[in-house]
Amino acid sequence: MTEMTVPWQKTLASWWESYVRRFWGRDEETDYHVRLKVAHTARVRNIARQLMHPRELPAQELALVDVAALLHDVGRFPQYWQYRTFRDLLSVDHADLGAKTLDEEGVWQWLPPEAAVVLRQAVVWHNKRALPPEAAGAAWLPAQVVRDADKLDIFDMLTTDKEYRMPPTDGISQAGGVSEEIADMVAAGRLGLPAQVKTAADQQAFRISWVYDLNTVEAVRYVDRAGFLPLMLAALPEGEAKVRIGQAVEACVKRRLATEA
Structure with a gap:
């Protein structure tokens, strides 16, 4: 699924890489937290691919899931830059900030309108307590999978002995x-x-x-x-x-x- 099979999939991936580069170089602590989220995003994309592999879905649906995983934590970068924490209760809802960031960056212009709606919803909903009643139709699968893949990577971070083990939480x-x-x-x-x-x-x-x-x-x-x-x-x-x-x-x-x- 990480293969760029749909044109706007590659466009969004290029934008994401360019956007993240803005947050490197302020200080060592910020760079450390940027690295955490870059690595987390890559793992979530890989897990999403593994979850969807048995389903043999059309390229368009796989692209929606992949880009939802890519964009789900984009709000983490401005969140840490401004508040120096990843804890939403001490700062701001990072999913809502992610959607706002994507709006301000104008990324939706590169997608078909229906794809833009699905992806924005997946970003906003990925950290909420539950999917809302309107999470149906085309929005259902990307929203479900990105929530699952995000949780599975956090489970891995909590249990691994590798370098990406979950650090203590602020406060x-x-x-x-x-x-x-x-x-x-x-x-x-x-x-x-x-x-x-x-x-x-x-x-x-x-x-x-x-x-x-x-x-x-x-x-x-x-x-x-x-x-x-x-x-x-x-x-x-x-x-x-x-x-x-x-x-x-x-x-x-x-x-x-x-x-x-």
Whole structure:
């Protein structure tokens, strides 16, 4: 899918590379964070390709998924430049900023109108708590896949021992356990809320709950094959909350693998 099979796919990729170059060279800390998001974007595109490979979709649909993955985090670059953080609660919603950036850069002029609408929606929706009711039709697949691929790369970042391992988050205490509030939500099969996250353990439980929001069965299979859940659960403090959360998310994965085989 990363092959440039549609003309505007190559145009958008060239623009993205040019845009990102604007954010290099201010200082070492900024360069480090730019590198993080450049590498993350490349991995998300690759994961999206893997998820869609079994479907044998037309070139136009594959191009929409690929470019959605390419553009999904474009707001991260101006976000860090202005606020020096990637934490939306301390700055601005990076997906909304991404869509605003793409509007201001005039990138939609290079695409068919219907493709521009689909891609803008995929960028705006990629980090929201859930896809909105209007996420249907042509917008459905790119929005679903970019959300899934984004989460899968974050799962990898949380569990890998490679250089791209997830760094600590700004404003999150490394001490303390999982709060009862977030443990109850995740154990009940619901997504955690960002506002509930006060400690690194809360944040881990919150991210584990993203398993409930995987849209495609290919993404669920990816989680199972990669062994993400045992590794992410191992990072939670020992106790009742860990047991309850583990039972709920593992049951969710098993159920989906059984019903969507």
